[in-house]
Amino acid sequence: MAGEARFLATSRPLAPAGPERRGRRGGTALWTGAVIVGAWALVAVIGPLVVPHSPLDLDVMHRLEPPTAHHLFGTDEAGRDNFSRVIYGARITIPVAFGVIVVASAVGVGVGAVSGYAGGRMDEVLMRVVDVVLAFPSIVLAMAITAALGPGLPHAMLAIVLVGWAEYSRLMRGQILVSKANDYVVAARALGAPAWRVLLRHVLPNAFPPVVVKGTLDIGGAIILIAALSFIGLGAVPPAPEWGAMIAAGQSKFEYWWVATFPGLAILSVVLGFNFLGDGLQDLLNPRLRDD
């Protein structure tokens, strides 16, 4: 790694345009993402204090009304306030996606670390299991698992964890294999440190940055998966103000565009925010791309 960095330092002057532009872009992306994600987190936390209406109260006399000052995003087919429902949707989607990715990455990192550090037969067995999970496109496998367990948000979450952990163990295994060969790891082992201590204190901390980047990017992916499963009818159950379910309710009503458009825009902006944040973190944490 050190040799590589030195090589890069000498090669910099030959390619001045690339790295400089990248550094600046990374900074902008990081801050844009942080602002968008922070704003949505704030909306999710203080949402109930600021929404004008209840997200669940029916008002059939005012169903499918276009956006007005009273109903900012209009009302849906049962007369519920669309604005309040989009705000409450953040309270479902963001914590769920965050939790799913934390669990999935924890499982994946654990499996990958053991696999990479132990090597041998253990590695072989664990990686074949990972291969099996990765042989399916995530949406199809998540759908199949949710359908098998029975529709509902908890099962959808479990399905996304079961689909998502495998990539983390691949990533982590690769990281471990690289950092295992470092001098300080060899030194720690030579000093007689037990395997778990070497793994936890010396190998893992240095193998972690890519996992953080992938985790941030994957929260966006998890939000889309949750919305997709709810859209199909396998995730959140109808009265819950979940964005995917709201889009499903509005997608056939072209003349009442506001029903599906606003939850769609909500998904777009949150996912964009997490993607920016992940990209920015990548430029910040990846020493090979860093501009200094």
Place this chain on the structure above:
Amino acid sequence: MTGFLIVDSLVAGRVDAFVSALGHIVLPALVLGWFIMGLTARTTRSSLLEVLSADYLRTARAKGLGEGRVIGLHALRNALIPVLTVTGLAFASLLSGAVLTETVFAWPGIGRYAVTAATRLDYPAILGVTLLTAVIYLSVNFIVDVLYSVLDPRIRV
């Protein structure tokens, strides 16, 4: 005849039907293509950035080659392996059904079949689609692996 409206309308010589069939495929194709375009562009960018500091590019520049030739031929070709992986997987996911797009556009493909099976809890159908999908994924992955050595003769299969 084939069941593909675009092909059948041409065989039957019906230009109006052909135009109509094309019209129905434009929006779903745009939706799917848009995503894959972005994916490919991002992969190419990051892969190219990794390659840009390689020795052979310095050599190419030292030989006095133009920047267009250096990037277009020397860098891009070496950066193409991850792009091939990603486009291969994207292609496989299209073959195994663009689940949401097919549902939204009422396109009666494998994806929509999977969705109706899942919502009706038709387990044998779900199982079938899942297995078929895995077979398609693995086959495309295998073909991509073979293509690696075509793209980069240093890689032997």
